[in-house]
Amino acid sequence: xxxxxxxxxxxxxxxxxxxxxxxxxxxxxxxxxxxxxxxxxxxxxxxxxxxxxxxxxxxxxxxxxxxxxxxxxxxxxxxxxxxxxx
Numbered sequence: 001x002x003x004x005x006x007x008x009x010x011x012x013x014x015x016x017x018x019x020x021x022x023x024x025x026x027x028x029x030x031x032x033x034x035x036x037x038x039x040x041x042x043x044x045x046x047x048x049x050x051x052x053x054x055x056x057x058x059x060x061x062x063x064x065x066x067x068x069x070x071x072x073x074x075x076x077x078x079x080x081x082x083x084x085x086x
């Protein structure tokens with residue numbers, strides 16, 4: 001069974017968040033930081049701020065869609081604030 005990782009990365013240039021999912025996490029993060037993704041190229045470097053493993057592509061897509069919604073963005077912001085307070 002293939003596993004997918006839903007992730008959020010944060011730009012060190014302007015603190016913007018990018019949410020995506022992949023079945024090859026290390027490769028995908030490298031692509032973001034190497035400038036191979038058009039939508040993230042101008043905001044490099046990126047750091048990983050959130051990951052979540054799911055068991056199928058459909059679940060990964062649903063979770064990605066949630067994290068890109070208003071409620072999902074608030075969830076990520078709260079998660080980031082809690083983690084930075086540690």
